[in-house]
Amino acid sequence: MKSSKLVKFFLIGIMILFLGIFVVLPMISLLVNAFKEGLKVYFNAIVHPETLHALQLNLIVAVFSIPLNLFFGVVCAILISRFEFRAKNILLTLIDLPFSVSAVISGLIFILVFGLDGWLGKWIEEKGFQVIFATPGIVLATIFVTFPFIVREVLPVLEASGDEEEQAAFTLGANSLQIFYYITLPKIKWGLLYGVILSTARVMGEYGAVSLVSGHISGLTDTLPLRIDKLYNEYQVTSAFAVSTILVGFAFVTLMLKLFIEQLKRKSHS
Amino acid sequence: MNSPIYYSKKIKFFIIFYTIVYLVIIVIIPLSSIFFKSSELNLEKFFSIAFNLRSLYAYKLSFLSSLFSAFINSIFGLITAWVLVRYDFLGKKFFDTIIDFPIALPTAVAGLTFGNLYSKEGEMGKLLGFQISYTPIAVVIVLTFVSLPFVVRSIQPVLEDMDLELEQAAASLGANPIQTFFYVTLPYLFPAWLTGFILSFARGIGEYGSVIFVSGNIPYFTEISPLLVVMRLEQFDYAGASAIALVLLTFSFCLLVLLNILENWTKIK
Numbered sequence: 001m002k003s004s005k006l007v008k009f010f011l012i013g014i015m016i017l018f019l020g021i022f023v024v025l026p027m028i029s030l031l032v033n034a035f036k037e038g039l040k041v042y043f044n045a046i047v048h049p050e051t052l053h054a055l056q057l058n059l060i061v062a063v064f065s066i067p068l069n070l071f072f073g074v075v076c077a078i079l080i081s082r083f084e085f086r087a088k089n090i091l092l093t094l095i096d097l098p099f100s101v102s103a104v105i106s107g108l109i110f111i112l113v114f115g116l117d118g119w120l121g122k123w124i125e126e127k128g129f130q131v132i133f134a135t136p137g138i139v140l141a142t143i144f145v146t147f148p149f150i151v152r153e154v155l156p157v158l159e160a161s162g163d164e165e166e167q168a169a170f171t172l173g174a175n176s177l178q179i180f181y182y183i184t185l186p187k188i189k190w191g192l193l194y195g196v197i198l199s200t201a202r203v204m205g206e207y208g209a210v211s212l213v214s215g216h217i218s219g220l221t222d223t224l225p226l227r228i229d230k231l232y233n234e235y236q237v238t239s240a241f242a243v244s245t246i247l248v249g250f251a252f253v254t255l256m257l258k259l260f261i262e263q264l265k266r267k268s269h270s
Numbered sequence: 271m272n273s274p275i276y277y278s279k280k281i282k283f284f285i286i287f288y289t290i291v292y293l294v295i296i297v298i299i300p301l302s303s304i305f306f307k308s309s310e311l312n313l314e315k316f317f318s319i320a321f322n323l324r325s326l327y328a329y330k331l332s333f334l335s336s337l338f339s340a341f342i343n344s345i346f347g348l349i350t351a352w353v354l355v356r357y358d359f360l361g362k363k364f365f366d367t368i369i370d371f372p373i374a375l376p377t378a379v380a381g382l383t384f385g386n387l388y389s390k391e392g393e394m395g396k397l398l399g400f401q402i403s404y405t406p407i408a409v410v411i412v413l414t415f416v417s418l419p420f421v422v423r424s425i426q427p428v429l430e431d432m433d434l435e436l437e438q439a440a441a442s443l444g445a446n447p448i449q450t451f452f453y454v455t456l457p458y459l460f461p462a463w464l465t466g467f468i469l470s471f472a473r474g475i476g477e478y479g480s481v482i483f484v485s486g487n488i489p490y491f492t493e494i495s496p497l498l499v500v501m502r503l504e505q506f507d508y509a510g511a512s513a514i515a516l517v518l519l520t521f522s523f524c525l526l527v528l529l530n531i532l533e534n535w536t537k538i539k
Binding site for chain 2: 076
């Protein structure tokens with residue numbers, strides 16, 4: 001029994017070392033660097049008009065992309081879990097694509113469609129709109145990157161719970177919308193909530209796809225990650241780290257909410 | 271197509287129609303533009319862009335560094351998952367939670383942090399006495415961070431569901447703990463382990479935001495393939511950018527198919 005205890009401590013030690021080097025140490029370093037030149041520099045970086053504008057743009061993008069993906073996520077998860085059809089595997093592969101495709105590709109494809117040289121570029125220009133190098137392009141690229149999150153959170157819940165209750169409600173005379181609102185929605189609410197939280201974190205932090213379609217116009221099309229990128233390239237490293245702490249804050253809140261939801265879920269099950 | 275009886279015809283039509291339209295607008299049309307744009311090039315031109323020496327070096331770096339980081343993650347991820355499922359200790363919840371940190375943290379912030387940490391002026395750079403940033407090793411390190419959750423999160427649920435009787439049976443038949451682990455536990459975990467490995471590998475291949483901050487982007491040395499797409503775009507060479515993107519896309523697609531096969535394999539088991 002003594003040797004198994006030794007193994008236990010050894011393995012726990014390895015895990016702590018691994019997570020310490022790869023996760024904890026970098027986060028400490030980030031915070032130390034953000035406050036290295038004192039609170040004044042830190043707050044100046046945060047309340048800088050361009051930083052505040054970037055934050056505002058991030059929120060605008062979130063307000064458009066998350067509800068669209070939320071609605072689609074629910075509809076698509078119902079389709080996959082409740083309908084039987086042959087092309088299901090193709091549909092699932094399409095949904096997983098944004099996870100495995102490079103963020104660079106997620107930006108490129110919208111430039112190819114909406115850019116000046118793209119399929120709809122001329123038409124959009126004639127109408128007086130701008131998609132690429134403007135907010136709509138950032139919203140589109142973000143939607144592409146984040147739409148799988150909600151589907152992927154809701155789908156397993158629907159598949160695991162089955163649809164006997166829906167059928168029972170139907171035989172008792174409930175209509176489609178009542179069934180959704182009173183039966184299906186309560187089942188998926190935690191998955192849905194977690195999907196929304198996860199996509200919010202992603203919407204705030206998406207860099208690759210957004211950097212291609214935004215055009216990097218300071219105070220206009222810079223999101224927070226692009227603002228950080230710019231500060232870093234202008235050798236304002238401390239300010240770059242300071243602005244990063246806003247996004248670290250979002251990441252931290254995401255993880256805390258996840259813990260909280262898991263706790264609630266456990267409570268509602270027992 | 272079989273559909274549930276409890277939705278009215280209108281709702282069924284809406285569900286199918288809406289899903290198709292959304293996917294066509296958001297995924298299918300934009301993605302197909304890569305095929306059409308790169309088909310503007312003739313074959314010779316396509317190959318001279320997508321497979322010239324500089325591109326080949328970039329693919330090689332992306333491929334090898336993703337492979338290395340996936341290896342690191344599969345070894346330490348297995349240990350981490352094992353520790354988190356099988357042992358109780360102080361701070362377990364904390365470590366379990368920070369596993370997801372790389373998913374929640376923006377990649378650009380990760381890149382900035384690691385790039386600084388391992389540079390000459392950074393804490394690790396000073397500690398080690400030499401600079402790791404701007405070398406392929408830095409790419410491996412940051413990719414390990416970015417893809418850290420995949421192996422752990424693939425193995426964890428399988429290990430939790432595993433019937434302890436399997437291992438007890440092996441032990442009662444005289445197997446020592448090491449034999450039990452290698453002959454009983456590991457084969458049981460293998461499909462999930464492989465899935466985690468491929469997920470983390472796939473993540474590494476396409477990763478852009480974090481890598482460009484740590485790699486220094488030196489051609490033929492630390493330049494990754496997604497960056498080639500960006501550079502072509504900056505020169506308004508849309509067809510060239512699409513050609514390289516097509517290579518990357520094909521590769522990701524193959525990995526997805528592989529994952530799909532794996533998933534079916536696990537289901538049959």
